[in-house]
Amino acid sequence: MSVKERIGWYVGALLIVLYAVVPVAYIVSMSFKSEAALSDRQFFPSQVTWANYDGIFRGNGSDLFLPALRNSIITCLAATLIAVVLSMFAAYAIARLNFPGKRLVLTSALAVAVFPVITMVTPLFNLWRRIGLYDTIPGLIIPYLALTLPISIWTMSAFFRGIPWDMEQAAQVDGATSWQAFRKVIVPLAAPGVFTTAIIAFFIAWNDFVFGISLTSTSAAQPVPAALSSFTGSSYFVQPTGAISAAAVIVTIPVVVLALVFQRRIVAGLTNGAVKG
């Protein structure tokens, strides 16, 4: 590669970083603006204030934000855990065993992944109201499984297929019991795939908005994305821009940290499940 070409690619790389970061930087900047400065049409705040964060953690926004944060964490962790455990068994069977209907499981997972989520909302809204699951945390965890299970099954099957399963037998030949062989050889090889799947499933659940605003109505179960859209300002006439920005930054931090720390694995997981690797 010539020097000129190389510089070209580096400029491209710089553009990518700018592309990815500018909108995020703007919402961070808004979260540090004072109420008066919010409409100054400047990209950067002229004066940094923590008032918006104070508002959502201790002020009048905290009644809405703190329960929503709790709801989001509980719901997303539960949905991720259930999906990962169930699809771990399924993916093991798909990668390891020969059984009729294997393709059916994979195809249904794919079909559910492209299913329009809003189609589920109307019937669930009605049913949840009748049986008392409306505005409850379990009432959100169940539909979240429709989001997290398909991607978990696909991603983990792709990972599990790459495991050299013969190593288990080799260990048995060397004198390990079959359980020992499985635990000492297969589990360590499978763990990164399981972990990566969990992160991707968590991202997807954390991103949900449709179920959040349709199946909840109060701070009993409302997750953060839904709560964000129902924020009100300090008075009826004030736009809650500052509070929304601060809350948006807070919910973004955990996912961005996960993305930063595990970027290599997430990229592998996303592309493994999607394109034969």
Add this chain to the structure above:
Amino acid sequence: MQTRSAGDVSVSRSAARKPRGSDKARSEARLGWYLAGPAFVILIAVTGYPILQALYESLFSFRLTAPGDREFVGLKNYGVILTDGLWWSALVNTALITVVTVAVELVIGFALAMVMHKVLGWLRPIVRTAILVPYAIITVVSAYAWQYAFALTTGFMNDLLGLGDFDWFANKWSALFVICLSEIWKTTPFISLLLLAGLAQVPADMTEAAKVDGATAWERLWRVTLPNMKASIMVALLFRALDAFRIFDNVYIMTNGAAGTETVSSLAYNQTISRLEIGLGSAVSVLLFVCVLVICFVAIKVFKVDLARARGEG
């Protein structure tokens, strides 16, 4: 790591097993279903039930504010929707958003993938991490970020573009433009990661050979690179198209369907949740489902994509 596909394993196994009778095969099949069954059953239950229920409810005139007036009306709800301009305008908006965003995303996504493919050394992890930021951020947050950037009071865009007091969200086309921008920003990384994986599969010696034979960079791109990554382009295209067709979050945050920006999903939401018209809302939901099925069907027929195969099941 070994990249043997499940197909090879099952072939060699069944070949080895057949002479020994089917007892082992049967127990393997049973174990397979014990393990895969729970996930499968839940998958079917959480989506199969709602779609059947939506089909059923769509045949009734049913409004939650007047539950006593529930009445079987057959296909009348569908007639009401399909003769209403609102449905057609929502459908056109949705189709437009899908076509525009997917087309733009393919081009930008490919450019990003090329850069990520070429950039080496210390810069590579930085670029790969940066590209994950839009993917990881929730759509609602990205919708707010873009809305604030373009809004009359809080936005810096008007000043940047020298547009004065132009209200982006008061006009259908400019509002759809911002909605598309936000959607493109948020989902291009996904496409570019898929295309990057596709680029990695293009045999380097083929590109090299084409170079030796005197092909220009442009010819190499069209004749060698793109044909070799056809599978990943198809997967990216189809999955993004299906995803874009369900667009909801961005529209809800930015306009909530005002200024004629309603999409099929926001129409379904507004009928059901805001207006409590369960019957009509269900019918819209079913129609949306039918649209998605049609897109899948067309993709499979026209592009001859075998979804399961393209997704890695050999």
